[in-house]
Amino acid sequence: MLLTSVIIVLREVLEAALLVSILLALSSVLGISRRWLGWALGFGMAGAFIYSLGVAVVSDWFDGVGQEVTSAALQFMIYLFLLLFALLVLRNPGPRRLSDKQIMLVMAAIVALAITREGFEVLVYIYGFSSDLPRFAIILLGAVIGASIGVSIGALIYYFVSSLSYRQSLVIGIGLLALVAAGMLSQAALLLIQADWLPSQLPIWDSSAWLSEYSVTGQLMYALVGYEATPTVLQASFYFGGLLLLLIVAILAVRFRRQSV
Amino acid sequence: MLLFACSIGTVPVQAGKPVFEIEIRDHLFQPAEIIVPANTKVKLLVYNRDPTSEEFESYELNREKVIMGNRKAVIFIGPLLPGEYPFFGEFHPETAQGKVIAE
Numbered sequence: 001m002l003l004t005s006v007i008i009v010l011r012e013v014l015e016a017a018l019l020v021s022i023l024l025a026l027s028s029v030l031g032i033s034r035r036w037l038g039w040a041l042g043f044g045m046a047g048a049f050i051y052s053l054g055v056a057v058v059s060d061w062f063d064g065v066g067q068e069v070t071s072a073a074l075q076f077m078i079y080l081f082l083l084l085f086a087l088l089v090l091r092n093p094g095p096r097r098l099s100d101k102q103i104m105l106v107m108a109a110i111v112a113l114a115i116t117r118e119g120f121e122v123l124v125y126i127y128g129f130s131s132d133l134p135r136f137a138i139i140l141l142g143a144v145i146g147a148s149i150g151v152s153i154g155a156l157i158y159y160f161v162s163s164l165s166y167r168q169s170l171v172i173g174i175g176l177l178a179l180v181a182a183g184m185l186s187q188a189a190l191l192l193i194q195a196d197w198l199p200s201q202l203p204i205w206d207s208s209a210w211l212s213e214y215s216v217t218g219q220l221m222y223a224l225v226g227y228e229a230t231p232t233v234l235q236a237s238f239y240f241g242g243l244l245l246l247l248i249v250a251i252l253a254v255r256f257r258r259q260s261v
Numbered sequence: 262m263l264l265f266a267c268s269i270g271t272v273p274v275q276a277g278k279p280v281f282e283i284e285i286r287d288h289l290f291q292p293a294e295i296i297v298p299a300n301t302k303v304k305l306l307v308y309n310r311d312p313t314s315e316e317f318e319s320y321e322l323n324r325e326k327v328i329m330g331n332r333k334a335v336i337f338i339g340p341l342l343p344g345e346y347p348f349f350g351e352f353h354p355e356t357a358q359g360k361v362i363a364e
Contacts, residue, residue: 004354056329064335067326121316124327125352128313194324196278196337200302213320230323 001135005142006149008125012118013150014223016044018180019114021154023085023107025161026173030089032100040108044115051116052123065195072195074117075188081110082181083246086174090253153220176224178246183226185242186235193234203230278304278337283359285309285328288350290359299343299363305336315357319348322361339363 020037027034051058051070059067085106092099126143129136161173192198208229212218221227226239281303284291288311297303309315312330319325322341328334338346341363350357 001355004352008351055327056332059327059329059332059334064333067334121327124314124329125316128330128352190323194326194337196302196304200337200340202300202340202342208321228323229320 002138002142002145005125005139006146009122009143009146010150011146011219011223012122013147014153014220015180016111016114016118017150017154018157018223019177020111021156021158022161022173022176022180023111025158025169026089027107028162029166029169029173030103032103036104036108037111040111041115043108043112045119047112047116048119048123051120052127055120055124062195065197068191068195069197071117072188072191074113075184075191078110078113078117079181079184079188079242081106081113082177082184083249085110086177086246086250087253089170089174090250091257174250178243178250179225180223181246182239182243183222183224186226186228186231186239189235189238190228193232198234201232201234204233204236206230278302280304280306282306282308285311285315285350285357287311288313288315288353288356290348290350290357293359294362295359296362296364297339297341300340302337302339305338306333307336308333314352316351317348318351319346319361321346322348324348325351 020040024034024037027036055067057066058070062069085103088099088103088106122143126136126139129139157176161169161176164172189198193200206229211221211227211229213222213227213229218227218229228235231239279298279301281295281297283295283305285307307317307326307328309328309330309332314327314329317324317326317328317334317336322338324336324338326334326336338361341361343364344362346361346363348359348361
């Protein structure tokens with residue numbers, strides 16, 4: 001039971017931790033205040049709390065697929081905000097940007113949405129044990145361990161990205177964000193397939209023998225690059241389409257860069 | 262109990278996708294194995310008869326969905342190649358295990 005709660009919480013925390021660590025590292029590289037993080041955590045936790053209370057109602061929307069549609073919408077919004085982030089950062093170089101405020105807002109929105117999406121499942125899970133105090137304590141302990149592992153992995157990525165030169169951290173930071181963003185989009189597609197809003201097909205490949213989604217590496221790759229062992233064509237198209245769009249936007253933003261003020 | 266277990270399983274199809282029902286009771290899936298037609302999209306109706314929430318999860322089926330206590334969930338799966346596709350209750354994986362068999 002301890003291990004279960006460690007794994008559940010780690011899985012949910014990992015994705016948000018990745019986003020937070022990369023954005024935080026880029027924040028310090030760009031010389032932007034970190035004030036946005038507190039707001040993002042606050043709004044994210046409030047969002048997760050509200051969603052966790054409303055999930056029974058939300059689930060009944062759209063003939064029983066409201067949960068899929070809501071989660072897909074959250075993932076889709078995270079993708080759009082990540083796209084906007086890349087655009088704002090790359091289009092406005094230099095230490096003093098007029099757009100710093102906008103960038104902070106976008107970062108806060110990304111993290112708040114991610115915490116809402118991932119956090120509600122953790123809360124729903126924990127509520128289930130609240131009437132049984134000894135088990136509740138074990139579940140909470142597992143949650144703390146899981147969250148700590150997630151945060152530690154995030155810290156590693158934070159130090160890695162901030163240890164690079166300005167140019168390198170921008171390229172690698174935004175590159176990593178692009179991978180996470182594409183993963184978000186492919187998950188959104190998967191949720192809509194599960195809801196029968198998008199057509200489903202047979203998987204285009206099966207790499208489960210090579211890298212299982214049960215494994216730690218598989219889980220990490222799922223969070224970081226949206227790894228799926230058996231994706232469908234539609235999911236892969238969303239993934240690579242999303243990645244391509246973000247890279248094109250990034251390249252255009254650099255090419256038509258606004259002159260420093 | 263047995264009688265009840267027999268009464269669930271395949272449900273007549275209105276039109277379109279075949280519907281299959283599964284129950285969660287005492288953190289167990291009943292039935293724990295369901296046989297679905299291969300290469301066909303099917304609709305799973307998962308009834309959670311426990312007061313606690315559960316998450317239907319399967320890496321093989323690429324599905325995950327939170328099901329609150331005493332609620333039901335709709336999950337579309339497939340089309341599947343013939344084979345076995347394990348699923349589990351992520352919140353109680355010690356007991357909540359099952360599989361979809363496509364044939």
